Amino acid sequence: MSRVKDNNYNIKNYNISNESNYLSENAISVKGLKKSFKKLTILDGIDFDIKKGTIFALLGPNGAGKTTTIHILSTLLLPDKGTARINGFDVVKEVDKVRSLIGLTGQYAALDEYLTGRENLQMIGRLSRLSHLDIKQRTEELLELFDLVDASNRAVKTYSGGMHRRLDLAVSLIASPPIIFLDEPTTGLDPRSRLIMWDIIKQLAESGTTILLTTQDMDEADHLASRIVVLNGGKIIAEGTSDELKQMVGTERLEITFINTSYFEKAKEVIQVEKFHADNKMCAISFVTTGGVHQLRQVLSQLDEANIEVENVSFHSPTLDDVFLILTGHSTEHSNGKEEEEKEVPKQ
C-alpha cells in the first residue's frame, strides 16, 4: 500500500477554508444549552468551549445528554434555550454554513448498506458539493487511509463492525470538514479495531481537525482528549484535562512492596505516615502522598535505618474510573470516605 503523497498540511489553506465568522480561537462554543423532550429534561444548561485543533471528550453514562448535545451542534436538533456556535456560526440561524463545516459520525453507522464502500464515499462527496475530480481523488485516498481498498467494491452490508466504523468515519471526512463529531466512535468494537480507530482519531487531530467525541469509556477519554467534560443527567459535573480530573479525586498514592513478610511486618511498625493501608498478601504498604518526593525520601530513609529491604516503589494516579464514580456518586465503595477507600489497593 502506498502512502498518500499530498500530506503536507497547509496552515494557510486551513484558515481560509475555515470561513470563520470572526477571528475566534474556539471551534465550538456552547452557552446555557437546554433541551427537554416533553417533560423529560435532557440538557439542563451546559456551557463549554472547544479550542481549534483539539480533541474534546463528552464523558458520561447512557442518558447523560451526550448524543443530544452532538445532535444540537450538528443542526439535527433545535435547542430549547442557549446558543451554540461552530467557528462562530450559530447552529440555529446559520444552518447551511454550519453544515459545510462539520462531519458527523453517529452511534449507528450512517451508511447505505446496499451500496459499496466506494459508492457511499462518492455519494456523500457529491452531496457535499465537491467537484467530480475531488471526489475521485478523495475517495481513493480515504479508502487507502482507512485500509478499505480491498473491500471497496463490496456492498457495505457484508462489512465487519470495524470496517463499518472506519467507512463511516471516512465518509464524514470526504469534504475535509475542519470540525468532526464522533458519537461513541468505538462502542461495540473489538480491542484491535478500537486501537485502529484511536490511531485514526489522533492522526486526524494532528492534521488540525477539531474533534468532539462522546464516550462512556474513561480510558478512551483519557487516551484521546486534551479536555474532558463529565456529563451526568444533563449537567456538567466536572471539566478539565484528564490530569485535572484525576486531581479532583485526590493526590497520588505511593505503594511500597517488600521482599518478604518479616520486612513487611517490621516496616508496618517503623513507617511514620498518618495513615496507611497494608496489603498482607502482596506484602505492600500504600498511602496517599502529601509531600511528593520529599515524603518519599523520608519514608525510604526510615526504612533504610531499620535495615528493611524494599522490593519496589511506585506511584499510582487515580484512574478516570475513580473520577467518574466519585463525581456521579454511583459507587458506594469510593464515596463512603477514607476508611473504605483505604481498602482499595490500586492494581497495576
Add this chain to the structure above:
Amino acid sequence: MTRPSFRTNIRPENHSRFYWMLSDSFVLAQRSIKHITRNLDQLFSVALFPIMFFLLFRYVFGGAIDTGDISYVNFLVAGIFVQMLAFGANYTTLNLAIDLQRGIVNRFRSLPIARSALLIGHVGSDLVRNMISGLIVIGVSFLVGFHPVAGVTEWLSIFGLAILFSLAISWISAIMGLIVKSIEAAQWTGFIVIFPLTFVSSAFVPTDTMPAPLRFFAENQPLTQVIEAIRAWMVGTPIGDYGWLSFAWCIGIIVIAMPVATWLFKRQTLR
C-alpha cells in the same frame, strides 16, 4: 495500516441553489435506482404480484365475468396495469420509512443538501422501477391473449398517464411513509389504502353490478378514471371524459401531495 494523512484544502463547488437541488435529487435517485438492481426481491414482488392476479382473474374468475363486447383478457389488462402501478408506487412508503429509521437520514440532514431531495430521489427511483415492472406486465399480457388496438398516439398517452399516475401515488405514499412510525406499519398501509381502491373500481369487473353507493364511489374515484382512460386507448372502449379527468386527477394529486410531503419531511426532520 498506512498512517493517515488528511487533506484540509478541499472546497465545495459553487452553483446556484436550483442547480444543487437538481443535483442532490439526482444523486439520491441514483442511489435508490442502484437499490433496485441490488434488491431484486422488490422488483420481482412489484411485478410478480400483479402477474399472479392477472393469471387468477384471466383463468379462474374471468369466465364468469361478463364484459360485453370485448373479451375479458382485453378488459383486464388496463386494470392489472394500473393496479401494478399503484402497488409499485406504494413502495415509496416502505423505502422512505426504512431510510427514516436508519442513521443515514441523519447523515443526509447534517449535509447542506436540499430538503426535498431525498423525497424526490425516492419518488423518481420508484417511477423507474414501476416503468420496468409495467413493461413486464404488458409483456406477459401478450402471452395470455391480449390484443390491443392502440396506435402510437395511444401508447404514448398510456405511457404519459402511467408516469403521472405513478408519481401521484408515490407522493401520497411519501406522505404515508412520513407519518407511519415503523417499518412494519409502512408495509401494511399499502394494503389498507391501495387494496380497496383497486377493487372498488373498474379494474377487474364492470361497475354496473355493484350496489348503488359502491358503484357511485367506484365510478368517480381516480383509479377508475385512469383505468378507463388506459382501457379506452388500449382496446378502444369509449373514452368519454376519462382522458382529461384522469390527467386532472393525477396532476391535482401531485400538486397537493408534493408540497404536503415536503412540508411534513421538513417538519419531522428539521428538529
